Amino acid sequence: MRLKLKVWRQSGPQLRGRFEKYELDGCDSRMSVLELLDHLNEMLTSQGKAPVAFESDCREGICGACGLTVDGRPHGWRDNLPACHQRVGKRRDGAVITLEPLRSGLYPVVRDLVVDRGVLDEVTLAGGFASVDTGLAPDADTLPVPHDVAEAALDLAACIGCGACVAACPNGSAALYAGARVAHLASLPIPSLERGRRARAVAAAVDQWFGACSGYRECARVCPAGVDLGATALVAKERWGAALHPART
Amino acid sequence: MWKEFVANARLVSPGNRRRFTVVVVGTGLAGAGAAAALAELGYTVDVVTLHDTARRAHSVAAQGGINAARARRVDGDALERFVRDTVKGGDFRARESEAWRLGRESERVIDHMNALGVPFAREYGGSLSTRSFGGVQVSRTYYSRGQTGQQLQVAASSSLMRQVATGRARLWVRHEMLDLVLADGRAAGVVVRDMRTGELRVLRSHAVVLATGGYGNMWYHSTLAKNSNATAIWRAHRKGALFASACFVQFHPTALPVSATWQSKTTLMSESLRNDGRIWVPADPDEQRPPGDVPEDARHYYLERRYPAFGNLTPRDIASRAARERIEAGHGVGPLKNSVYLDFRDALERLGREVVAERYGNLFDMYREATGEDPYERPMRIAPGAHFTMGGLWVDHQLMSNVPGLFVAGEANAAYHGANRLGANSLLAACVDGAFTIPLTVPDYLAGLLGQDLVAEDDQAVRAGLEEVNSRTEALLGAGGAVPAKEFHRELGALLYRNCGVVRDRQGLQEAVGQIADLRRAFHEDVQVTGTSGEWNQDLVEAARVGDYLELAQLTCVDALHREESCGAHFRAEHQSEDGEALRDDASWMRVSAWHSSGWGDEGGSAQPVEFVHHQENLHFRTVQVATRSYR
Numbered sequence: 021m022r023l024k025l026k027v028w029r030q031s032g033p034q035l036r037g038r039f040e041k042y043e044l045d046g047c048d049s050r051m052s053v054l055e056l057l058d059h060l061n062e063m064l065t066s067q068g069k070a071p072v073a074f075e076s077d078c079r080e081g082i083c084g085a086c087g088l089t090v091d092g093r094p095h096g097w098r099d100n101l102p103a104c105h106q107r108v109g110k111r112r113d114g115a116v117i118t119l120e121p122l123r124s125g126l127y128p129v130v131r132d133l134v135v136d137r138g139v140l141d142e143v144t145l146a147g148g149f150a151s152v153d154t155g156l157a158p159d160a161d162t163l164p165v166p167h168d169v170a171e172a173a174l175d176l177a178a179c180i181g182c183g184a185c186v187a188a189c190p191n192g193s194a195a196l197y198a199g200a201r202v203a204h205l206a207s208l209p210i211p212s213l214e215r216g217r218r219a220r221a222v223a224a225a226v227d228q229w230f231g232a233c234s235g236y237r238e239c240a241r242v243c244p245a246g247v248d249l250g251a252t253a254l255v256a257k258e259r260w261g262a263a264l265h266p267a268r269t
Numbered sequence: 270m271w272k273e274f275v276a277n278a279r280l281v282s283p284g285n286r287r288r289f290t291v292v293v294v295g296t297g298l299a300g301a302g303a304a305a306a307l308a309e310l311g312y313t314v315d316v317v318t319l320h321d322t323a324r325r326a327h328s329v330a331a332q333g334g335i336n337a338a339r340a341r342r343v344d345g346d347a348l349e350r351f352v353r354d355t356v357k358g359g360d361f362r363a364r365e366s367e368a369w370r371l372g373r374e375s376e377r378v379i380d381h382m383n384a385l386g387v388p389f390a391r392e393y394g395g396s397l398s399t400r401s402f403g404g405v406q407v408s409r410t411y412y413s414r415g416q417t418g419q420q421l422q423v424a425a426s427s428s429l430m431r432q433v434a435t436g437r438a439r440l441w442v443r444h445e446m447l448d449l450v451l452a453d454g455r456a457a458g459v460v461v462r463d464m465r466t467g468e469l470r471v472l473r474s475h476a477v478v479l480a481t482g483g484y485g486n487m488w489y490h491s492t493l494a495k496n497s498n499a500t501a502i503w504r505a506h507r508k509g510a511l512f513a514s515a516c517f518v519q520f521h522p523t524a525l526p527v528s529a530t531w532q533s534k535t536t537l538m539s540e541s542l543r544n545d546g547r548i549w550v551p552a553d554p555d556e557q558r559p560p561g562d563v564p565e566d567a568r569h570y571y572l573e574r575r576y577p578a579f580g581n582l583t584p585r586d587i588a589s590r591a592a593r594e595r596i597e598a599g600h601g602v603g604p605l606k607n608s609v610y611l612d613f614r615d616a617l618e619r620l621g622r623e624v625v626a627e628r629y630g631n632l633f634d635m636y637r638e639a640t641g642e643d644p645y646e647r648p649m650r651i652a653p654g655a656h657f658t659m660g661g662l663w664v665d666h667q668l669m670s671n672v673p674g675l676f677v678a679g680e681a682n683a684a685y686h687g688a689n690r691l692g693a694n695s696l697l698a699a700c701v702d703g704a705f706t707i708p709l710t711v712p713d714y715l716a717g718l719l720g721q722d723l724v725a726e727d728d729q730a731v732r733a734g735l736e737e738v739n740s741r742t743e744a745l746l747g748a749g750g751a752v753p754a755k756e757f758h759r760e761l762g763a764l765l766y767r768n769c770g771v772v773r774d775r776q777g778l779q780e781a782v783g784q785i786a787d788l789r790r791a792f793h794e795d796v797q798v799t800g801t802s803g804e805w806n807q808d809l810v811e812a813a814r815v816g817d818y819l820e821l822a823q824l825t826c827v828d829a830l831h832r833e834e835s836c837g838a839h840f841r842a843e844h845q846s847e848d849g850e851a852l853r854d855d856a857s858w859m860r861v862s863a864w865h866s867s868g869w870g871d872e873g874g875s876a877q878p879v880e881f882v883h884h885q886e887n888l889h890f891r892t893v894q895v896a897t898r899s900y901r
Contacts (some may be wrong), residue, residue, distance in 0.1 A: 031804070050477045051531060068797065073805055079536070105639075107638060149427035164394065174413055200796065210384040232575070
């Protein structure tokens, strides 16, 4: 299969980028988007040209490193799959695939398809953790957690931190990402002890860095971990909870 | 032994702790755990990760679970049994004392991770749920669906971020360690490269903790993440740290086979599939019928026949070896005849599609995505793939290498697993090392350095570290060849699978040692690296890593050649029983091999042969009775 690739090339954060077009022979329908890029890079390096910079690591859908825009969508064509699992599929010869970095003002381009998603860590830094020093934890069996609560927490904790939700959102909102994090921690016995403080701090960080959620739903469509759209309401819910229960620590 | 150490370890008083700086390289479970705990105690910590954020370390990819010797059930588990299983699983090729520490601290690991917010699977009564894993007959594996590693990693890295937020830990993202700095024979810092700009800097410290993972990617096709590499531990080795048991590498039996040259890795399918899937190959090597049409008497369920007691659930080394044996005998399936069937037909008939989907649905989907074949209709194809490396830098009971001040934690060391690792013991080892071992052993070392300043910024040792990295980088950029580093890596991987894979023999290893040396010379003459050192340069990063693999691979083959026995994952064709099982030689080889190497020459490759000096540590088993592993 012969494909045409239109790829965003940008040599550095401060430099002007542009689309380059490549014609690539020997493409296979089973290739993932990342393997397609591997294939392109082999062609480029064999010609002594700089390869297209892109990020990937586990290639099993769990590390969240591979964020890029494929034909206008974060990660690729199909809903709820990371780029490493987006397969090219059968296409007619000469079909065009466009590859760009994740498109968000919050994610400056480092090079080509690599962006800086450091802003996501602001949510963790603000309070997306449990303040328990190593060794001080009580016995995990003395604090029963109902089966369904543990499963629901895991549904939220499935987030792989790829940041596609923010890139997909026209507002650049982190409602899905931050909502999943605060609600996951709020639902478990020990992390919930600092629920109120966390809610206030994370909500402030979300306000400071990200756009507001106005219900476009794009985030949940692209989320490779399948985090439910309902998570977008949870920062607000936690924040209201903290406001209405000022004693909540 | 661990209890005695804890009781007598030297301490640093709280007021003095911030005067000590520790560099931790890697933010996986071992690195993040160590960095967070040291910062909580009050030490000044610099943490280095090559990722854009601490959470992406490869610990995320572990699926199955984490063992703990909590022994709450009445299924006969006990701390002693955990120790026995671990030591026996490793075929008696690692220290018993380390397994004791692992078992003892395992209880607190679960408590700690639970407190940090890991949603462990729970019973309907609210207590922690457990399951069984390969090579063990009790239920001691704690888990969060198939994402245990990810949940633990997010918890550990967020506790590190808590310390980053307080300013006690400084996090260097997108920085890769390229060398170790020694001053007066002690570890005094690391040279790191900012992968965005190419800027080099030395992070000076009183002690260095390497928690940089395993080297399975040396085999090119492996289950590891693309960025996992051996450079940190290999550069430490080049600075004098002994490398132990390099040839002990686990080949995972349920990886997806390589079916095309463009395929980037061998994706791991969870071992749990072997609970209900039956492994077979056609009895006739020339079988032409599609698998579904092959009648029962034309199928060879070789694991069930050969190991009736464990059947399809034999430990990983045995399952991988049996698969390879069938594939080599010409019974392999698939277009390249390099895989075996993992068939769910009987499970589907017995349990129904719904139950099978509930248990394995996400894995089946993943398989279909990757191969285009539907495992409900057609058996999966699996093959052994390079996975976990039991070998690594040699460490003592305190996780310190032979270089004073250089500590090694997690998969990067060779402490626990001997010749074969049991499932769910890797997450445990990483957590115990990071959260409960390093925070005690590093202070024990630091206590002796009270009042000692960091090495000066303009010290000869610091300048030499930077110069060495610079000259290595320039040599790669200036090689002026025409072959991308990936080509060499691919060739090395094929060579290793052939000659230092699931089964090795003397002749193959001897050939490999020479071929790898040739390949290394060719690499330094012909490698092509585009771009410059002062920018994001994937080519340069890859070439530097491949250069290190080419050296480590040689040591690995030397080690495999040297160890004249079969044990665990190291199977030498010359050393097998009449029925094809591994034949250990305890009289000669109940010991750990640790290697020193010299004479690598500059980056052009030296004309002199490299010299490998063998050291050994004899193993003594006091509480576990040495026995032959049998799974028949």
